[in-house]
Amino acid sequence: MFVGHYSASFLAKTLDKRIPLGVLFIAVQLVDVFWAIFVLLGIEKVRIVPGITATNPLDLYYMPYTHSLLASFVWLGLGAVGYKSLRSTNWRAGLIVGAAVFSHWILDLLVHCPDLPLYDDVLKVGFGLWNYPVAAFLLEAGLMFGGIFLYLRATEPVTPGGKYAMPIFGVIMLLIQANVFFGSPPPSPTAAAVTALMAYFVLAGVAYWLEKKRR
Numbered sequence: 399m400f401v402g403h404y405s406a407s408f409l410a411k412t413l414d415k416r417i418p419l420g421v422l423f424i425a426v427q428l429v430d431v432f433w434a435i436f437v438l439l440g441i442e443k444v445r446i447v448p449g450i451t452a453t454n455p456l457d458l459y460y461m462p463y464t465h466s467l468l469a470s471f472v473w474l475g476l477g478a479v480g481y482k483s484l485r486s487t488n489w490r491a492g493l494i495v496g497a498a499v500f501s502h503w504i505l506d507l508l509v510h511c512p513d514l515p516l517y518d519d520v521l522k523v524g525f526g527l528w529n530y531p532v533a534a535f536l537l538e539a540g541l542m543f544g545g546i547f548l549y550l551r552a553t554e555p556v557t558p559g560g561k562y563a564m565p566i567f568g569v570i571m572l573l574i575q576a577n578v579f580f581g582s583p584p585p586s587p588t589a590a591a592v593t594a595l596m597a598y599f600v601l602a603g604v605a606y607w608l609e610k611k612r613r
């Protein structure tokens with residue numbers, strides 16, 4: 399899953415408005431950020447196999463440290479403790495960030511083919527919605543725009559652009575999602591990892607900037 403993960407960012411934002419949206423954009427993709435870094439370092443493995451799913455060519459055959467359920471609980475803890483100590487804030491805020499980190503595995507479970515281990519590299523699960531392009535795309539879109547709707551309801555514009563900026567950003571993210579599903583496949587695992595890494599940080603930067611238009 400890609401842009402659908404941001405539904406959890408927007409939901410978390412409505413629970414504690416002091417947590418920057420840019421931080422929550424990284425939190426929900428934290429395990430993918432490390433997945434990309436680990437792929438680049440050769441610690442986790444992916445193959446490009448055109449046709450392996452109906453929406454993307456990633457054969458994610460080894461990712462125990464970022465995408466196992468057990469590891470997800472560790473990432474939850476790291477997210478919670480990390481945010482609480484770095485921002486010297488309360489446990490509630492830390493746990494909201496940790497939950498946002500953990501939401502990644504739950505939402506990935508819906509779309510991934512059975513490549514998500516429960517622990518280490520065994521007992522792999524995934525409901526496989528990636529093999530149903532229209533359903534997978536509608537799920538990503540529905541989740542993301544549902545999140546944006548919650549965010550817009552909980553905040554109000556403080557600049558003239560504040561009214562439309564986030565919905566427009568949502569449409570742009572959806573176009574990126576369409577390109578992932580229906581565009582040409584990445585030429586190599588390295589290209590897939592680098593593109594993902596750049597996308598996560600650019601989108602988080604934009605979210606960080608756009609949220610100044612509302613409060």
Ligand SMILES: [Zn+2]
Pocket residue numbers: 399429430465502506
């Ligand atoms: Zn993932």
